[in-house]
Amino acid sequence: GDARLFVVEQPGRIRIVQNGQLLGTPFLDIASKISSGGERGLLSVAFHPEYASNGLFFVNYTDNQGDTRVERYRVSSDANRPDPASGKLLLTVDQPASNHNGGHILFGPDGMLYIAMGDGGGAGDTGNHAQTRSDLLGDLLRIDVNSGDPYAIPADNPFVGQSSSRNEIWAYGLRNPWRIAFDRVDNMLYIADVGQNQLEEINAIAASQKGVNYGWRLMEGDRCFNPSSNCNQNGLTLPVLTYSHSGGACSVTGGFVYRGTEVPSLQGHYFYADYCGGWIRSFKLANGEATDRRNWEFGSIGSITSFGEDGKSELYVMSSNGRVYKFVPD
Numbered sequence: 012g013d014a015r016l017f018v019v020e021q022p023g024r025i026r027i028v029q030n031g032q033l034l035g036t037p038f039l040d041i042a043s044k045i046s047s048g049g050e051r052g053l054l055s056v057a058f059h060p061e062y063a064s065n066g067l068f069f070v071n072y073t074d075n076q077g078d079t080r081v082e083r084y085r086v087s088s089d090a091n092r093p094d095p096a097s098g099k100l101l102l103t104v105d106q107p108a109s110n111h112n113g114g115h116i117l118f119g120p121d122g123m124l125y126i127a128m129g130d131g132g133g134a135g136d137t138g139n140h141a142q143t144r145s146d147l148l149g150d151l152l153r154i155d156v157n158s159g160d161p162y163a164i165p166a167d168n169p170f171v172g173q174s175s176s177r178n179e180i181w182a183y184g185l186r187n188p189w190r191i192a193f194d195r196v197d198n199m200l201y202i203a204d205v206g207q208n209q210l211e212e213i214n215a216i217a218a219s220q221k222g223v224n225y226g227w228r229l230m231e232g233d234r235c236f237n238p239s240s241n242c243n244q245n246g247l248t249l250p251v252l253t254y255s256h257s258g259g260a261c262s263v264t265g266g267f268v269y270r271g272t273e274v275p276s277l278q279g280h281y282f283y284a285d286y287c288g289g290w291i292r293s294f295k296l297a298n299g300e301a302t303d304r305r306n307w308e309f310g311s312i313g314s315i316t317s318f319g320e321d322g323k324s325e326l327y328v329m330s331s332n333g334r335v336y337k338f339v340p341d
Contacts, residue, residue, distance in 0.1 A: 015091075016321060018335060021052035023072065027091055028335070039084065039093055045072050050132075050187075054114025059156075060122055062086075068093070069101070069124060069156070071116045079104040079112055081126060083156065101161040102154070102179075104147045108132025111187040111205075119153070119218060120195050123165055126152040126179075127202070129187035135207065135237060136228040141184050144176035149227065151188065151202070153181035169222030184225035184247070190265030190317060193218055194281070199296065203265025203283055204250075207231050211263035212250035213283060215296050223248045252294060252301040254285075261287035266318030269293075271325040274340050280305070282326060284315035291315065291328070312336060 016028040023042030027034045045053055051073040059067040066086035074080050085097035106112055111129030119125055130136040130149035141149025155163040170176035187205040194201065200218040204225065205211065210232030214225055224247050228237045232253035235242035254260060266282035280293040280303070291309060294301040313332035320326060326338040 016319070016327070016335070017056060017058075018319075018329070019053055019056050019317075021054075022047045023053045025053070025056055025070075029091075034091065036091070038091060039070070041070070041072070041098075044074060044080075046075050046077050047073075050110045050112055051077055054112065055116050057116045057118055057124065060118050067156075069116055071114045071126065073106065073112055073114075074103075077109055078106050079114070079128070081116060083161075099161065101156065102126070102152075104128060106131060107138065107148075113185070113188050115188065115191050117191065117193070119193050119200075120198065121218075122157070123153050124156050124162075125181065125191065126154070127185070127188040127191050128152060130185065130227065136186065139228065141186060141227045142224075142229065144170060144173075144180055144183055147177055147179060149183060149185050150177075150180045151182040151185060151191070152179040154179055167221070181221055182223040182225065184223075184227050184229075186227040186231075188265075189263060192265060192267045192281075194268035194270070196268070196270055196279070197296070199268075201265060201268070201281055203263045205262050206253075206256075207236065208256065210234060210253045210255055211260065211285065213252045213263065213265065213281070213301070214248065215251045215281070215299075215301075216248060225250075251296065251299060252304075259288050260285040264315050264317060266291075266328075267320050267326060269324075269326050269338070271323060271338070273325055274338055277326075277338065282318060284318075284328070286314050286316070289314065309336070 018026045023045035024037040025039040027038050053072040057069045081102040083099045084093045087094040111132040113127040113129040115127040130141045155165050164178040171178050192201045198218045202214040212232045226247040264284040268281045269277040282293045284291045291307045293305050295303040313330035317329040328336040
């Protein structure tokens with residue numbers, strides 16, 4: 012168990028909170044390489060599963076042109092500082108607009124790196140990127156960072172060998188996945204996908220299920236979107252939960268399934284929030300259904316931008332008010 016928390020700041024820094032204290036010097040500062048604001052910026056960090064021995068970590072950010080970049084770094088002999096010369100570009104994806112960059116990266120239980128990509132932005136996915144597999148927009152990517160240069164395509168990716176499809180794609184039909192999560196206990200993958208004007212959605216399927224089409228832009232949540240006259244849902248995977256924008260909601264922020272020990276009553280609950288709604292909710296997945304739905308009252312904690320997990324699987328919430336909150340027993 013590492014007593015440090017690593018907090019990603021959108022302008023391009025990763026800060027360290029050690030034993031409850033924010034350290035003055037950032038762990039990583041790449042602000043000069045980043046365009047930040049709105050949905051752009053430094054969007055996530057993923058530590059290699061073998062970080063303790065290899066010191067490798069990965070970041071996803073939008074560069075000065077607003078395009079997505081995934082880079083690898085290595086920690087230096089100082090555990091609180093990376094080796095600045097270790098930066099290596101793994102992947103870049105052109106972004107046609109400023110929004111819908113996705114941006115979440117994390118390692119799956121299979122040791123592969125997953126990269127969540129939005130549909131390229133604008134409204135309504137006019138480029139039909141999410142249903143097109145010839146580009147990387149609107150997709151969940153899966154790459155092997157342990158072999159190849161700069162990475163290898165896992166042999167069991169679903170579209171390997173299809174010349175019309177990018178072989179990095181693991182799943183598609185996503186609009187702007189704002190936070191994905193693996194539940195290692197039930198071996199499920201959760202994807203919170205931001206909706207257009209009406210519906211927010213949360214998807215949950217077996218982590219091993221590949222080639223999934225989550226439906227956008229044919230569907231927004233569980234409703235027909237475009238073209239609505241030809242709403243053929245064959246082969247689409249629909250969400251386990253949707254909610255509407257009524258009541259001030261606007262944009263889902265996906266979290267994690269709680270697998271910590273400090274608050275046993277939360278065990279197995281998937282937590283999520285809404286950026287405008289200012290609330291946190293949870294549910295338990297049972298036979299593919301969202302059950303035991305709960306609304307949590309935490310007072311006013313600002314707009315929730317992300318959730319986090321520590322080495323002991325305890326859960327944290329990041330707010331636009333600049334604070335990090337932790338789930339603790341009441």
